[in-house]
Amino acid sequence: MSNYLSKRPWLIAVAISLLLFIWLFSGSLFEAQETATPEQPAQKQGLAKVEIQWLEASPMQRQHLVQGQIEAWRRVELRAQINGTVARLDQDKGSVVEQGQLLLSLSADNRPAQVARGEADVRQRQADVTAATRLRERNLVSANELIRLQSELAKAKAELDMARIQLSNTRITAPFAGVYDQRMVELGDFVQPGQSLLTLVDISQLKVTAQVAQQDVSHLRLGQTVRVQLLDGGVMEGQVHFIAAAADSDSRSFRVEVRVDNPQALRLAGASATLQIQTGEALAHRLSPALLSLDQAGRHGVKWVNDQQLVEFTPVQLISVDNQGAWVSGLPHKVALITLGQGFVEPGQQVITQLAKEES
Structure with a gap:
């Protein structure tokens, strides 16, 4: 066999090349099996x-959120109409009062006497006119004289009405039911016409005011239900009561007022709130x-x-x-x-x- 190979050296070279090829191919196959497995495809490595x-x-109600200010439904500052001294404090601050209830009294001074004198003057003038009318029927009094007496009666009645008004202005009464909120005077103070005496607020209803952008105001309508989110997490419901016809010249927004019932008389006036205004249905995602x-x-x-x-x-x-x-x-x-x-x-x-x- 050795003699046969020694005579044919090219066979030895072919065998060596064949063995080398088999070794290289098996190594490459093993490496490929290590770098690409069914659990981790090569094209997804590094992603x-x-x-x-x-x-x-899903459909939901679109909402527009706007910051607002809670106000009392009504607030009035009562002022003196006459000169006088604070004679009596008829109610305490913070009291709940009814319409027409007496809150504060000013000194009457000589006003009762002026009313009494006016009443007497009216009675006298009325008697003169009655007598002159009877005489005129018999042509015993001229028409001009009767007209003069009727004019004096009318003047006396006007003066009596003025005296009665002056006397009634000594009694400061509630123009509506509400809460006696503040008092600016004390017992014995001298006041003059126009001077502030006290404030009365009505919180049986509340008014939430806000400025709504011009692109959103078209979604609002009078009577529309609005949710009012309070700072403490509480929620109240109200209705759109007022929408301004013209935008504010500075902000280009519209003033909106929402009326909210407040049967428990919660002290919320002056606080801030968020108005949640429904502006129609829309498709949206919740996340x-x-x-x-x-x-x-x-x-x-x-x-x-x-x-x-x-x-x-x-x-x-x-x-x-x-x-x-x-x-x-x-x-x-x-x-x-x-x-x-x-x-x-x-x-x-x-x-x-x-x-x-x-x-x-």
Whole structure:
């Protein structure tokens, strides 16, 4: 055999080349098996993994939120109409009073005497006119004389009415039922016409005022129900009572008043509140506010994954927010929302998706 190979050296070279080829091929195959496994395909190495949740739009009531100010339904500052001294404080501050109830008394001075004199003068003038009328029927008094006496009677009645008004102005009464809120004078103070005496407020109803932007005022109508969110979390309901016919020249917004019943007489006047105004039905998605992010332009939006497994960012409009989540519009009807890992991916990036586990 050795003699045979020694005579044919080319056979030895062929055998060595064949052995070398088999060794190289087996090494390459082993390396390929190590770098590509069924569990981790080569084309997906290095891609970020995110969790997604499929959301579908549903109808909801669109809301417009605007900050407002709560005011008493009515508030009046009662002022003195005459000169006088504060003679009596008939009610205490904070008292609930009825319409017509006496609140404060000023000194009458000589006003009762003026009324008595006026009444006597009217009686005398009335007797003169009665007698002159009878005489005129018999042509014993001229027509001019009768007219003069009638004129004096009318003047006496006017003076009597003035004296009675002056006397009644010593009694400061409630023009409507409400709460005796403030008093600006004390017992014995001398007051003059126009001087403030006290304030009376009606809080059986409240008035919430707000300025609504010109692009939103068209959604409002008189009598429309509005939710009023208080600072302590409480909620009241009211109706649109007034919508300004013209916008404010500075802010270009319209004044709106909402009337709210307050049967418990809660002390809310002067506080702030948020008006939640329904502006029609819209299709929207409900999601956690934590999933909202900002793009480079500062717009609110969310990240989701399209059919090509690419990340997209879509700006959204925030319709309303409550304890359960946020309602947003602007997304496709059905969307694969990224619920975990959105902070580590950018729009246009290809990702691996995994359905989020549903909370039990």
